[in-house]
């Protein structure tokens with residue numbers, strides 16, 4: 001029988017120990033439950049004491065980010081703990097029919113889950129690339145059009161916080177920041193790469209490749225692997241990651257429930 005429990009002090013260590021068997025697959029849960037518990041609410045499903053799924057609601061971002069990982073039997077009970085509206089859910093594609101039943105108005109996008117292991121990457125070094133650290137870097141970052149045109153733009157402070165929180169590399173041409181890539185989660189087993197962007201006027205010149213290469217190199221100097229999600233029809237981004245050595249290891253669904261945000 002499936003039993004669903006909220007993660008709290010009484011079961012936290014048991015949950016972490018269960019997730020430890022596959023940190024790559026459970027990267028967000030493994031990280032957030034341990035290192036960002038104040039923004040993380042998680043419900044786990046157990047069957048005969050074995051963890052068979054979870055739903056995690058992460059609230060530090062603009063919209064709640066919901067991670068659903070589950071065997072089919074547990075999904076119906078877990079999905080009852082999702083917010084009612086305005087969230088983004090990440091889930092395995094095989095759970096689509098169950099998610100659709102619960103959220104018929106949601107929009108769905110397919111994403112490739114790509115990974116490169118230590119020793120398997122090719123690096124594209126460039127003198128134009130450096131780590132973003134200073135207030136001046138934040139001002140330049142704020143001045144670039146958003147990589148997600150449908151997201152609101154805001155002040156310098158947001159970008160200073162961003163480069164303080166993330167490990168970000170930028171490409172500078174004639175002092176102008178034209179491209180960047182970052183890592184938003186770091187564990188010894190895996191770093192997550194994201195926020196890859198090149199200004200419209202500077203595309204197809206290798207800049208995203210240089211920036212992603214730099215952050216991937218730092219990732220693989222400090223962990224076993226680097227991974228990312230990319231929309232399955234974003235061919236130029238997929239090409240960037242393949243050049244560096246990332247390979248597709250699976251697919252995920254991006255479920256937009258009422259936010260309008262696309263991957």
Ligand SMILES: CC(C)(COP(=O)(O)OP(=O)(O)OC[C@H]1O[C@@H](n2cnc3c(N)ncnc32)[C@H](O)[C@@H]1OP(=O)(O)O)[C@@H](O)C(=O)NCCC(=O)NCCS
Nearest residue numbers: 147196197198203204205206207208209230235236237239
């Ligand atoms: C994806 C993106 C970052 C690529 O930036 P870029 O600086 O142009 O990338 P690069 O020049 O380093 O490499 C692009 C590669 O894609 C190839 N490419 C371009 N259009 C392509 C297409 N439609 N299909 C396949 N490959 C394509 C280029 O030829 C190049 O490969 P090559 O070096 O083998 O010739 C940029 O288009 C962008 O900012 N898009 C919007 C934000 C985004 O989608 N970010 C990724 C989120 S995961």
